[in-house]
Amino acid sequence: MNKLYAILAICLAFISCNDQAIVVQDSAGRLNDILVVIENNDWDGPLGDTIRKEFARPLDGIVREEPIFTLNHVKPAAFKGMLKKSRNYLFVKKSDSSGVSVKKDVYANPQLGIVVRGKNKKEIAQVISENADNMIAIFNQGEVERKQYLMDKVALNTDRLTERFGFEIVIPRAYHFATYNGEIDNDFFWLRRNISEGTMDLMIYEVDRNRIKRSDSTVMDIVKVRDSIGEIKILTDGGPFQTEPAFSPYLNESQIDGKFAFETKGTWEVKNMFMAGPFVNYAIYNKEKDNWLIIEGYVSAPSSKQRNYLFEIEAILKSVHFLEVKEE
Numbered sequence: 536m537n538k539l540y541a542i543l544a545i546c547l548a549f550i551s552c553n554d555q556a557i558v559v560q561d562s563a564g565r566l567n568d569i570l571v572v573i574e575n576n577d578w579d580g581p582l583g584d585t586i587r588k589e590f591a592r593p594l595d596g597i598v599r600e601e602p603i604f605t606l607n608h609v610k611p612a613a614f615k616g617m618l619k620k621s622r623n624y625l626f627v628k629k630s631d632s633s634g635v636s637v638k639k640d641v642y643a644n645p646q647l648g649i650v651v652r653g654k655n656k657k658e659i660a661q662v663i664s665e666n667a668d669n670m671i672a673i674f675n676q677g678e679v680e681r682k683q684y685l686m687d688k689v690a691l692n693t694d695r696l697t698e699r700f701g702f703e704i705v706i707p708r709a710y711h712f713a714t715y716n717g718e719i720d721n722d723f724f725w726l727r728r729n730i731s732e733g734t735m736d737l738m739i740y741e742v743d744r745n746r747i748k749r750s751d752s753t754v755m756d757i758v759k760v761r762d763s764i765g766e767i768k769i770l771t772d773g774g775p776f777q778t779e780p781a782f783s784p785y786l787n788e789s790q791i792d793g794k795f796a797f798e799t800k801g802t803w804e805v806k807n808m809f810m811a812g813p814f815v816n817y818a819i820y821n822k823e824k825d826n827w828l829i830i831e832g833y834v835s836a837p838s839s840k841q842r843n844y845l846f847e848i849e850a851i852l853k854s855v856h857f858l859e860v861k862e863e
Contacts, residue, residue, distance in 0.1 A: 562643035564622040566678055567846060568605045572614045573627040577656060582627070583608075585660040589667035590625070594842055595785045596800030596813045601842040603671060619643070622681070623674055626650045633658050635666050637673060647677040682850035696724060696739065697858070700828060702792075705854035707847075710737065723768050732836035733812075735844055737851065740764060742827050747797070747818055754786040757799050757818055761831065765803070774806030791830075792856050795820045803833050812836065813845050817852055823860050830855060 564570070571578065571586060578586075591602035609618055611628070620643035630652035638648035649670050653659030663670075683705055691706045699721055706726065713725040713736075726737040747756045758778045765776035778784065784801030796819040804811040814833035821828050832848030834841050 562620050562622040562646045563617060565605070566682060566843065567603070568607060568621075568623060569674060570614075570618065570621040570624040571606050571608045571627070572611055572624055573608065575608075575610050577627065578608045580656070582656045582660050585663050586625070586627075589663060590671065594845070596802065596815065597841055597845070598782065598802055598811070598813075599841075601840055603842075604674065620646070622646055623677070624648045625670075627659060628652055629654065629659070633662050635662060635670065645677070645681060647674065649673065678846070679850045679853055682847065683854050686847075686850065686854075691726075699724075700739065700741070701823075701858050701860070702828075703854075703856045703858065704830075704851065706737070706851055710735075720768075723764070725768065730836060730844070732839040734835050735848060736769075736833050736835070737848070738764070738768070738829070738831045738833075740829050741821075741824070742829060744820075744826050747827050753797060754784055754799065757786070757797060757816065758784065760818075760827075760829065761814075761816060764829075771805045771808070771810070773808035773810070776803065776805055778802070779804040779811055789817070791817055791819050791853060794822070794857065810835065810837070813841055815845060815849055815852065819855070821857075 569590060571590075573583065573586070577583060587606065590604050591606055593600040594603050604623075611626075614624075614626075622643070622645060624646075626648060628650065631654065633653040635652075636650045638646075638650060640646050641648060651659055651662055651666075653662050686705050686707045689708050691708045691710055693704055693706055695712075697703055707728075710726045710728045713727045714720075722740060724737075724739040726739075728735040742760055746760055747753065762775070762777045769776035779802035782802045784799045787798045789796045789798040796817045799816040799818070801814060801816075802811055803814045812834045814831060816829065816831040819828040819830065820826075830852050832845075832852060834844045834848065836844060
Protein backbone atom coordinates (compact mmCIF):
# COMPACT_ATOMS: atom_id res chain seq x y z
CA MET A 536 0.00 0.00 0.00
CA ASN A 537 2.85 2.39 0.87
CA LYS A 538 4.39 1.62 -2.51
CA LEU A 539 1.12 2.59 -4.22
CA TYR A 540 1.05 5.91 -2.37
CA ALA A 541 4.62 6.59 -3.41
CA ILE A 542 3.80 5.94 -7.07
CA LEU A 543 0.78 8.27 -6.88
CA ALA A 544 2.88 10.99 -5.27
CA ILE A 545 5.50 10.74 -8.01
CA CYS A 546 2.80 10.92 -10.72
CA LEU A 547 1.26 14.00 -9.13
CA ALA A 548 4.67 15.64 -8.90
CA PHE A 549 5.24 15.16 -12.63
CA ILE A 550 1.77 16.43 -13.45
CA SER A 551 2.28 19.52 -11.28
CA CYS A 552 5.49 20.39 -13.11
CA ASN A 553 3.65 20.43 -16.43
CA ASP A 554 1.85 23.72 -17.08
CA GLN A 555 -0.56 21.91 -19.40
CA ALA A 556 -1.83 19.46 -16.76
CA ILE A 557 -2.47 20.92 -13.32
CA VAL A 558 -4.71 19.00 -10.95
CA VAL A 559 -7.39 21.26 -9.46
CA GLN A 560 -10.55 20.66 -7.45
CA ASP A 561 -14.08 21.39 -8.56
CA SER A 562 -15.19 24.98 -8.19
CA ALA A 563 -18.13 26.13 -6.10
CA GLY A 564 -20.64 28.94 -6.29
CA ARG A 565 -24.13 29.78 -7.45
CA LEU A 566 -24.82 30.87 -11.00
CA ASN A 567 -24.41 34.61 -11.59
CA ASP A 568 -22.48 35.13 -8.34
CA ILE A 569 -19.11 36.93 -8.38
CA LEU A 570 -16.69 37.01 -5.46
CA VAL A 571 -14.99 40.44 -5.35
CA VAL A 572 -11.54 40.27 -3.77
CA ILE A 573 -10.70 43.76 -2.51
CA GLU A 574 -9.59 45.48 0.69
CA ASN A 575 -12.42 46.34 3.08
CA ASN A 576 -11.85 50.11 3.02
CA ASP A 577 -11.79 50.09 -0.80
CA TRP A 578 -15.01 48.07 -0.99
CA ASP A 579 -16.76 50.52 1.32
CA GLY A 580 -15.55 53.57 -0.63
CA PRO A 581 -15.81 55.06 -4.13
CA LEU A 582 -13.92 52.15 -5.73
CA GLY A 583 -16.48 49.70 -4.36
CA ASP A 584 -19.25 51.98 -5.61
CA THR A 585 -17.78 51.78 -9.13
CA ILE A 586 -17.69 47.98 -8.98
CA ARG A 587 -21.29 47.81 -7.77
CA LYS A 588 -22.43 50.33 -10.39
CA GLU A 589 -20.99 48.22 -13.22
CA PHE A 590 -21.34 44.59 -12.14
CA ALA A 591 -24.63 44.96 -10.27
CA ARG A 592 -26.26 47.17 -12.91
CA PRO A 593 -29.98 46.46 -13.54
CA LEU A 594 -30.77 43.67 -15.95
CA ASP A 595 -32.42 44.80 -19.20
CA GLY A 596 -36.04 43.81 -19.72
CA ILE A 597 -37.08 43.41 -16.08
CA VAL A 598 -39.42 46.09 -14.76
CA ARG A 599 -38.63 45.35 -11.12
CA GLU A 600 -34.88 45.98 -10.91
CA GLU A 601 -32.59 43.00 -10.39
CA PRO A 602 -28.78 43.04 -10.75
CA ILE A 603 -26.92 41.26 -13.54
CA PHE A 604 -24.69 39.60 -10.95
CA THR A 605 -24.86 39.05 -7.20
CA LEU A 606 -21.66 40.40 -5.66
CA ASN A 607 -19.99 39.01 -2.54
CA HIS A 608 -16.92 40.61 -0.98
CA VAL A 609 -13.84 39.22 0.72
CA LYS A 610 -10.51 40.88 1.57
CA PRO A 611 -7.39 39.48 -0.16
CA ALA A 612 -6.01 37.97 3.05
CA ALA A 613 -9.17 35.82 3.35
CA PHE A 614 -9.06 34.62 -0.26
CA LYS A 615 -8.03 31.06 0.54
CA GLY A 616 -9.50 27.63 1.21
CA MET A 617 -12.99 27.20 -0.22
CA LEU A 618 -13.23 30.88 -1.16
CA LYS A 619 -10.30 30.38 -3.52
CA LYS A 620 -12.38 27.76 -5.35
CA SER A 621 -15.16 30.23 -6.19
CA ARG A 622 -16.23 29.72 -9.80
CA ASN A 623 -16.18 33.48 -10.55
CA TYR A 624 -13.96 36.05 -8.92
CA LEU A 625 -12.91 39.65 -9.56
CA PHE A 626 -9.53 40.41 -7.99
CA VAL A 627 -8.64 44.08 -7.48
CA LYS A 628 -4.99 44.86 -6.82
CA LYS A 629 -2.62 47.82 -6.82
CA SER A 630 0.24 47.49 -9.30
CA ASP A 631 2.88 49.50 -11.13
CA SER A 632 0.97 48.85 -14.35
CA SER A 633 -2.73 49.12 -15.16
CA GLY A 634 -4.90 46.69 -17.09
CA VAL A 635 -7.14 43.65 -17.04
CA SER A 636 -6.19 39.98 -17.26
CA VAL A 637 -8.38 36.89 -17.46
CA LYS A 638 -7.46 33.74 -15.51
CA LYS A 639 -9.07 30.37 -16.29
CA ASP A 640 -9.09 27.33 -13.98
CA VAL A 641 -6.19 28.53 -11.80
CA TYR A 642 -7.48 27.35 -8.40
CA ALA A 643 -10.46 25.16 -9.42
CA ASN A 644 -12.30 23.81 -12.43
CA PRO A 645 -14.31 25.34 -13.99
CA GLN A 646 -13.26 28.76 -12.80
CA LEU A 647 -13.10 32.23 -14.29
CA GLY A 648 -11.15 35.01 -12.66
CA ILE A 649 -10.58 38.58 -13.79
CA VAL A 650 -7.73 40.60 -12.27
CA VAL A 651 -7.94 44.39 -12.44
CA ARG A 652 -4.72 46.35 -11.83
CA GLY A 653 -3.91 50.01 -11.33
CA LYS A 654 -1.44 52.31 -9.57
CA ASN A 655 -4.09 53.77 -7.26
CA LYS A 656 -7.80 53.65 -6.51
CA LYS A 657 -8.68 56.29 -9.09
CA GLU A 658 -6.81 54.50 -11.86
CA ILE A 659 -8.34 51.12 -10.93
CA ALA A 660 -11.84 52.65 -11.00
CA GLN A 661 -11.11 54.08 -14.46
CA VAL A 662 -9.91 50.69 -15.73
CA ILE A 663 -13.09 49.06 -14.42
CA SER A 664 -15.37 51.67 -16.02
CA GLU A 665 -13.61 51.46 -19.39
CA ASN A 666 -13.62 47.65 -19.52
CA ALA A 667 -16.84 46.82 -17.66
CA ASP A 668 -18.88 45.79 -20.71
CA ASN A 669 -16.21 43.36 -21.90
CA MET A 670 -15.71 41.91 -18.43
CA ILE A 671 -19.45 41.44 -17.96
CA ALA A 672 -19.65 39.71 -21.35
CA ILE A 673 -16.82 37.34 -20.33
CA PHE A 674 -18.48 36.41 -17.03
CA ASN A 675 -21.87 36.04 -18.72
CA GLN A 676 -20.49 33.77 -21.44
CA GLY A 677 -18.88 31.56 -18.80
CA GLU A 678 -22.14 31.29 -16.88
CA VAL A 679 -24.14 30.52 -20.03
CA GLU A 680 -21.73 27.72 -20.94
CA ARG A 681 -21.91 26.31 -17.41
CA LYS A 682 -25.73 26.38 -17.46
CA GLN A 683 -25.79 24.69 -20.87
CA TYR A 684 -23.46 21.98 -19.55
CA LEU A 685 -25.81 21.30 -16.63
CA MET A 686 -28.94 21.35 -18.83
CA ASP A 687 -27.39 18.92 -21.30
CA LYS A 688 -27.25 16.30 -18.55
CA VAL A 689 -31.06 16.35 -18.26
CA ALA A 690 -31.95 17.29 -21.84
CA LEU A 691 -35.37 16.90 -23.43
CA ASN A 692 -35.69 15.00 -26.70
CA THR A 693 -36.03 17.76 -29.31
CA ASP A 694 -35.83 15.68 -32.49
CA ARG A 695 -39.08 17.20 -33.77
CA LEU A 696 -37.46 20.66 -33.70
CA THR A 697 -34.39 19.34 -35.51
CA GLU A 698 -36.54 17.74 -38.20
CA ARG A 699 -38.67 20.86 -38.71
CA PHE A 700 -36.11 23.66 -38.44
CA GLY A 701 -32.72 22.02 -38.97
CA PHE A 702 -31.11 22.93 -35.65
CA GLU A 703 -30.23 21.32 -32.34
CA ILE A 704 -31.09 22.96 -29.03
CA VAL A 705 -30.53 22.07 -25.36
CA ILE A 706 -33.77 22.21 -23.36
CA PRO A 707 -34.14 20.59 -19.92
CA ARG A 708 -36.66 17.79 -19.41
CA ALA A 709 -38.55 20.07 -17.02
CA TYR A 710 -40.14 21.56 -20.16
CA HIS A 711 -42.84 19.85 -22.20
CA PHE A 712 -44.31 20.43 -25.64
CA ALA A 713 -47.64 22.24 -25.27
CA THR A 714 -50.49 22.14 -27.76
CA TYR A 715 -53.03 24.66 -29.01
CA ASN A 716 -56.56 23.35 -28.43
CA GLY A 717 -55.08 19.85 -28.29
CA GLU A 718 -53.63 20.09 -31.79
CA ILE A 719 -49.99 19.83 -32.87
CA ASP A 720 -48.77 22.70 -35.04
CA ASN A 721 -45.64 21.86 -37.01
CA ASP A 722 -45.04 25.54 -37.83
CA PHE A 723 -45.27 26.85 -34.27
CA PHE A 724 -43.80 25.12 -31.23
CA TRP A 725 -44.71 26.11 -27.69
CA LEU A 726 -42.82 24.58 -24.77
CA ARG A 727 -43.70 25.15 -21.12
CA ARG A 728 -42.14 24.57 -17.71
CA ASN A 729 -44.21 24.75 -14.54
CA ILE A 730 -42.51 26.52 -11.63
CA SER A 731 -43.86 27.19 -8.16
CA GLU A 732 -44.57 30.85 -8.98
CA GLY A 733 -45.95 30.35 -12.49
CA THR A 734 -44.50 29.17 -15.81
CA MET A 735 -41.53 29.55 -18.13
CA ASP A 736 -42.35 29.31 -21.83
CA LEU A 737 -40.55 29.00 -25.16
CA MET A 738 -41.87 29.82 -28.65
CA ILE A 739 -40.22 28.75 -31.92
CA TYR A 740 -41.45 29.63 -35.42
CA GLU A 741 -40.39 31.17 -38.75
CA VAL A 742 -41.51 34.31 -40.62
CA ASP A 743 -40.80 35.72 -44.06
CA ARG A 744 -37.68 37.86 -44.49
CA ASN A 745 -39.66 40.99 -45.43
CA ARG A 746 -41.48 41.07 -42.08
CA ILE A 747 -38.35 42.28 -40.24
CA LYS A 748 -36.16 44.92 -41.85
CA ARG A 749 -32.84 46.29 -40.64
CA SER A 750 -33.82 49.94 -40.19
CA ASP A 751 -34.87 52.52 -37.60
CA SER A 752 -38.16 50.62 -37.23
CA THR A 753 -36.65 47.16 -36.61
CA VAL A 754 -37.88 46.98 -33.04
CA MET A 755 -41.41 47.83 -34.17
CA ASP A 756 -41.23 45.11 -36.84
CA ILE A 757 -40.27 42.57 -34.19
CA VAL A 758 -43.04 43.75 -31.86
CA LYS A 759 -45.61 43.43 -34.67
CA VAL A 760 -44.43 39.89 -35.44
CA ARG A 761 -44.48 38.66 -31.84
CA ASP A 762 -47.83 40.33 -31.11
CA SER A 763 -49.49 38.86 -34.21
CA ILE A 764 -48.26 35.37 -33.28
CA GLY A 765 -48.93 35.72 -29.55
CA GLU A 766 -52.51 36.85 -30.07
CA ILE A 767 -53.29 33.71 -32.07
CA LYS A 768 -51.07 31.04 -30.55
CA ILE A 769 -50.81 31.80 -26.81
CA LEU A 770 -53.94 30.93 -24.88
CA THR A 771 -54.96 33.29 -22.07
CA ASP A 772 -58.00 33.78 -19.83
CA GLY A 773 -58.28 37.40 -20.90
CA GLY A 774 -57.12 39.62 -23.72
CA PRO A 775 -54.34 38.99 -26.26
CA PHE A 776 -50.77 38.09 -25.29
CA GLN A 777 -48.75 41.10 -26.45
CA THR A 778 -45.74 43.35 -25.91
CA GLU A 779 -46.26 45.82 -23.08
CA PRO A 780 -46.76 49.15 -24.94
CA ALA A 781 -45.65 51.33 -22.01
CA PHE A 782 -42.06 50.03 -22.07
CA SER A 783 -39.94 50.19 -25.22
CA PRO A 784 -38.00 46.92 -25.67
CA TYR A 785 -34.19 46.86 -25.76
CA LEU A 786 -32.78 45.95 -29.18
CA ASN A 787 -29.24 44.76 -29.91
CA GLU A 788 -27.53 43.10 -32.84
CA SER A 789 -26.12 39.72 -31.92
CA GLN A 790 -25.22 36.28 -33.26
CA ILE A 791 -26.55 32.80 -32.61
CA ASP A 792 -24.26 30.00 -33.77
CA GLY A 793 -22.51 32.41 -36.13
CA LYS A 794 -25.73 33.65 -37.75
CA PHE A 795 -26.84 37.28 -37.55
CA ALA A 796 -29.63 37.89 -35.05
CA PHE A 797 -31.62 40.70 -33.50
CA GLU A 798 -31.81 40.35 -29.72
CA THR A 799 -34.88 41.96 -28.16
CA LYS A 800 -35.58 42.15 -24.44
CA GLY A 801 -38.75 43.61 -23.02
CA THR A 802 -41.98 43.05 -21.13
CA TRP A 803 -45.04 41.09 -22.21
CA GLU A 804 -48.58 41.50 -20.90
CA VAL A 805 -52.04 40.05 -21.26
CA LYS A 806 -54.18 43.01 -22.27
CA ASN A 807 -56.74 44.18 -19.70
CA MET A 808 -55.36 41.79 -17.07
CA PHE A 809 -52.77 42.14 -14.32
CA MET A 810 -50.42 39.67 -15.99
CA ALA A 811 -46.95 40.63 -17.21
CA GLY A 812 -43.32 39.54 -17.20
CA PRO A 813 -39.99 39.67 -19.04
CA PHE A 814 -39.15 38.11 -22.40
CA VAL A 815 -36.05 37.65 -24.55
CA ASN A 816 -36.46 37.21 -28.29
CA TYR A 817 -33.94 36.32 -31.01
CA ALA A 818 -34.79 36.86 -34.67
CA ILE A 819 -32.12 34.84 -36.48
CA TYR A 820 -31.58 35.37 -40.19
CA ASN A 821 -31.39 31.98 -41.91
CA LYS A 822 -29.56 32.58 -45.18
CA GLU A 823 -30.29 29.08 -46.49
CA LYS A 824 -34.04 29.60 -46.17
CA ASP A 825 -33.96 33.39 -46.63
CA ASN A 826 -36.25 33.89 -43.63
CA TRP A 827 -36.20 34.69 -39.92
CA LEU A 828 -36.19 31.98 -37.29
CA ILE A 829 -37.83 33.37 -34.15
CA ILE A 830 -36.86 31.80 -30.84
CA GLU A 831 -38.30 33.41 -27.72
CA GLY A 832 -38.66 32.70 -24.05
CA TYR A 833 -40.72 34.47 -21.43
CA VAL A 834 -41.38 34.19 -17.70
CA SER A 835 -44.65 34.41 -15.82
CA ALA A 836 -43.73 34.63 -12.14
CA PRO A 837 -45.06 37.98 -10.87
CA SER A 838 -44.40 37.38 -7.17
CA SER A 839 -40.78 36.21 -7.44
CA LYS A 840 -37.36 37.32 -8.58
CA GLN A 841 -36.98 36.57 -12.26
CA ARG A 842 -33.30 37.02 -13.13
CA ASN A 843 -32.29 33.38 -12.86
CA TYR A 844 -35.38 32.21 -14.75
CA LEU A 845 -34.61 34.63 -17.58
CA PHE A 846 -30.99 33.52 -17.52
CA GLU A 847 -32.03 29.89 -18.03
CA ILE A 848 -34.09 30.94 -21.04
CA GLU A 849 -31.13 32.88 -22.43
CA ALA A 850 -28.89 29.82 -22.04
CA ILE A 851 -31.45 27.65 -23.85
CA LEU A 852 -31.85 30.06 -26.76
CA LYS A 853 -28.09 30.53 -27.14
CA SER A 854 -27.60 26.75 -27.32
CA VAL A 855 -29.10 26.63 -30.84
CA HIS A 856 -26.74 24.90 -33.27
CA PHE A 857 -27.64 24.78 -36.96
CA LEU A 858 -26.94 21.57 -38.83
CA GLU A 859 -25.14 21.68 -42.14
CA VAL A 860 -27.41 21.53 -45.15
CA LYS A 861 -26.42 18.51 -47.22
CA GLU A 862 -26.30 19.09 -50.95
CA GLU A 863 -28.21 16.53 -52.96
